[in-house]
Amino acid sequence: MKFGTLAAILGTIGTVAAVGLIAIPTLGLQPPGVAIAVAVLAGLLGFNLLSSRRQHRALLREINRVDNRVSRVEFRTEPVHDIRGSVAKTSGGMREALQHLKTLVDDERPAAFWVQSQSADGTSVSHSSLFAPGTIPASPMQARPKMHVPGRDAAQQDMKVSSGRNLGHLLQAPDAALEREIALVGGKALVTKLESAGTVTIVTPGMAENAVGPTTAFLVIDLETLSESPWRGVLEASGTRLYQELHTAVKAARKRGTVVVVHGDSVPTHFTASLEKLAHVRLKNNELEPARWGDDIHSEVIKAIRDFEKHVSKDEVAQHR
């Protein structure tokens, strides 16, 4: 039995069962009915995705096969001048058609970048942020065919995905995808400035692991206002359990690709050095560490923190607190 037929039978049975269970309340099996309906829908969606990908792959395989055949005909007929011209013209036309088909197939491939999702009320639409660590993936290299050929040719790489694909998505990103997610550990003093660079979530103890999620681009830890926040005492030995939670959250964030910024100057205590070690960037008294790409790098988040340092005097900070 074909995979498609099996899916259709299972889908039908599931749908009938779900409708039956939901439509007859006296059975008292409405929740399992809803569950079956959801499972059937998810199954059909998955099947549709798999099936279209399979069809695309098959079509691409066929296109490549025809292309190779054309090349073989060209090769065989090349010594015969009269035929060569005709073949060249025919194969040119065919290739144009094949290229067109390829483009269509490529265009129809599902774009993984700007995933749209409906909110609870079913109306508003959100997009995954461009700045989320996983949104723009790295393009794995397949081969370096000329890596041992001396000269610039050695740098040629065959990539798994066209480089232009990410670029296209970046430069044509919808406005909604341009919002950075920033998690802040500390007091509220920095929030206003940080909001010029993205949406700020204040992370509190007990929810640290969930607040810094896979879409968080930056995790900013403000040492200067820690004591004004629920994290008060987190860097002291007496707050070891609190620090453990923060440490775990920061490590997880780093692993997911979130940039960890530790900002501000404070009197060193037991876990200060340990926390600073986890930072990708240390911003203290307007100085950036490490400054391996220069002190003047263009980063909206770093600029926001620097603006805060520049424009808000110590007194104003105190007022904020």
Next chain:
Amino acid sequence: MKILIFADLDVRLIDGSSTWLASLAEVLSAGGHRVQLLSKVRFDESRVLDRLGGRFPDISIDMPEDDDSALDPNAAAARASRLHEQHDFDAIIVRGFNACFAFSKHQDLSPKLWSYITDLPFPIDELSKYQSDRLEQVASRSFRMFAQTEAARSYLEAAAPSASGKTLVLPPMVPDEAFESGSRNIGQGTPLRLIYAGKLAKQWHTREMLALPETLRDRGIDAELVVVGDKLQHDVDDPAWGDDMRGALIAADEDENSSVTWLGGLPRNEVLQQLSRAHIGIGWRSPALDSSLEVSTKALEYAATSTLPLLNLSTDHLSLWGEDYPLFVRSEDSVHDVADRIVAAMPKLANAVASVRSTAFDFSMDAAATRLNRQLVRSVRKTPSGRRPAKVVISSHDFKFLGELVDGLNQQPDLELAFDGWTSLHNHDEALSSEIKSDADVVFCEWAGPSLVWHAENKVPGTKLIARLHGFELRGPWLKNLMAEAVDQWVFVSERYRAMAIDQLNLDFDSTTVIPNMIDAEDFNRPKLAGSGFQLGMVGIVGFGKRPDRALDLLEQLLEHDDRYILRIKGRPPWDYPHEWRDPLQRQLYLDFYSRIRNSEALRTHIAFESFSPDIASWLRGIGFVLSPSHNESFHLAPVEGMASGAVPIVWQREGAEEIFGRDWLVENTHEAAQKILSLNSNSERSRAASRAREQSLKWDRDRVLQLWYEILEVK
């Protein structure tokens, strides 16, 4: 030098190709080389080659024994292989795609092969995958390639990446006798003499031009037209055209009032005589020929005889003949339009003669001989001394900076090169590496990476170990395992890195030397495209230390003054380097960079992202300013290549930059960079600055830098 030439053509016929063959043999022989011509066909008489007889004793001709069968490309390659065995040629020049492909398949011929593909499928959509693969094979196996023009070279390098850096321009050659005629007076009591010499073809508007004398007469100019040629080209789309053309020619020739004379086909010397009597040579042609990659030899011959060519307006013609040249017409012009343009140009014609003749001199045999000799001397392997060759092993995982060095070492007669190619910075086939280096006189580690650690540890007594440290290696944890005392010679690309390495690795100063990176300055020395003064080029933006954000700052500032500036970014995007893209901070910086472009209409419409390709010299033709905004570099080859191309480098101040580039090109910040560019463009100083930059770049030219390498490799 001993040179073999084969062209896939019948030398019994007189046409542009066979004339080229004879001219090339003549030029090479005049340059003191021994030339062996391999003919595709057996012949008793060849009017093009017979003129060589006697005058050039160093030219000998080999031809098939059989009268009836011409050599197909494979047979020609096999015959060439036998000839090479006897004569050991220094260079083998082959013309024609199929012939080049056949020769490239012979391992004994390909290292000496100079391929000249004139029948390259064009435009790019005519190039099938099959042809493209064949072309790439020819390019990768040939020692050098020729292209007729800069445009043809750019096209070839784009179509076959392996041709980049090894393709030389071989312009058409105009025979010396064409230059013998003197200048003529225009419009002083004599009729304006127009001439057309060549195929009678619809694409050359030969039918329409017959009405030119009459149309000019209507405008008060006494004119006559001489038509030379008897080959009527059949037109597939208009089969009746040939008969119509012939009828019109005969009628015009017989009509005394037409002022048209048809002389039919003439021997070459008589054609030149006719040219030397004319004032204007007609090269008005259909739009299909405007896209040609080749320069019109017809126009060059007109110019050589002091006859002004009337030409279609095209970018190539503007670049060759100058923007002020008065005799440009448009392909779609009517004969009335052409007559109007001639009338308008009349006052300027006398002054234009010297200029076109001077342009034609660049295509003379003398100029060709000088150019070819320089190219041969620069490229061909020297004669062996008979000593046992020293074996040099080059060990590397990345060979991209080794093109010129390997090319130079290959020219050395007493040197045997071998390669220990690592599959990555850390990985290699240990057994293979051991075998390759076992009898080496010199092992050269291109990077001070793990391969150096391995070769130091496994050094054979008597072998000289040389290491080049580029920069990033100083941060490598492997260096703590290096037996530094096993390294006999350290090479650095700059003094700054030498000092840093001496300090970090505690090296003996005497075991260190600085040899800068090198370029093939001649390859980069190509004419700039129109408008390049407003094109800013940046090659490579990964890692973020290259500071592409500074380039955006600069562009924003320039656009406030002039909307014409474009930033062209060439190279791979950061996500093509997974190890760089995985760095969270760096990724966010790049995302800021791209979102900044996404959010700015001005930036978005003034930036071009261009993918990596090896034809950088061709790309640089369109660049007027090459940017180096990096925060940190050990050398930075991109601005050096830009300088050699005639672009003005703009280098941000950083540690070590002055040592390499001097003060002239350094800027303290983006504002200063913008001011410098605006000022150079506003007072037309750019071309002078570009010349200085080009001059300065010669210190990195391969011919100079290779000498430094020969010294440390002890190559005599």
